[in-house]
Amino acid sequence: MNRSVGSAAGLLALSLVVYSVAGAVWGALRPTFGAEVSTDGALLLHDADNAQFTSFITFALITGLLGLGGALFAYFRFRGERGMGMLLWVAAVAFLAAVSFWAVGEVVADRLHPVPEPSELELGDELRVVPSLVPGVAAGAAPALASLGYWLAAVLDFLAPEPAEE
Numbered sequence: 269m270n271r272s273v274g275s276a277a278g279l280l281a282l283s284l285v286v287y288s289v290a291g292a293v294w295g296a297l298r299p300t301f302g303a304e305v306s307t308d309g310a311l312l313l314h315d316a317d318n319a320q321f322t323s324f325i326t327f328a329l330i331t332g333l334l335g336l337g338g339a340l341f342a343y344f345r346f347r348g349e350r351g352m353g354m355l356l357w358v359a360a361v362a363f364l365a366a367v368s369f370w371a372v373g374e375v376v377a378d379r380l381h382p383v384p385e386p387s388e389l390e391l392g393d394e395l396r397v398v399p400s401l402v403p404g405v406a407a408g409a410a411p412a413l414a415s416l417g418y419w420l421a422a423v424l425d426f427l428a429p430e431p432a433e434e
Contacts, residue, residue: 275346276357283338283365287331291369294330295376298323300396305389311397320399328406331369335362335410339417343425355418362414363407370403 299322302314339358346354377398384395 287365291372295373332409335414362410
């Protein structure tokens with residue numbers, strides 16, 4: 269197998285594992301809001317002010333930082349594969365890994381805070397609900413920071429003075 273292909277596949281595999289584990293932790297720690305079953309069978313939401321925003325912003329921050337870390341890892345670990353192709357691959361990997369982060373996080377949050385079937389609910393029942401997250405533009409945080417980090421490492425490496433020979 270070509271060394272570049274092996275490096276690219278290794279980066280993808282490692283990123284998917286790291287992001288999935290981080291997504292599971294994120295899903296377990298996601299904020300919830302309270303809900304109460306009203307007389308007409310609807311759920312009245314309580315203290316729901318920041319649960320969705322907190323989930324959104326933590327998704328963007330965590331995946332962005334993981335993308336930056338993955339890009340720097342790729343730049344310094346795979347010296348022979350440096351170039352535009354690897355920069356684009358790092359961005360694609362960061363996006364795919366961010367999707368796995370989100371998917372695993374959603375599954376974990378849903379398993380920890382299941383919403384019962386409507387037939388199981390009675391008037392006055394209290395429950396905790398995790399709002400679902402639609403990543404939207406936050407899905408771009410990981411590939412954007414990964415691309416920026418990889419590019420910046422390349423620029424700084426290029427601008428670094430050559431060591432003097434004796």
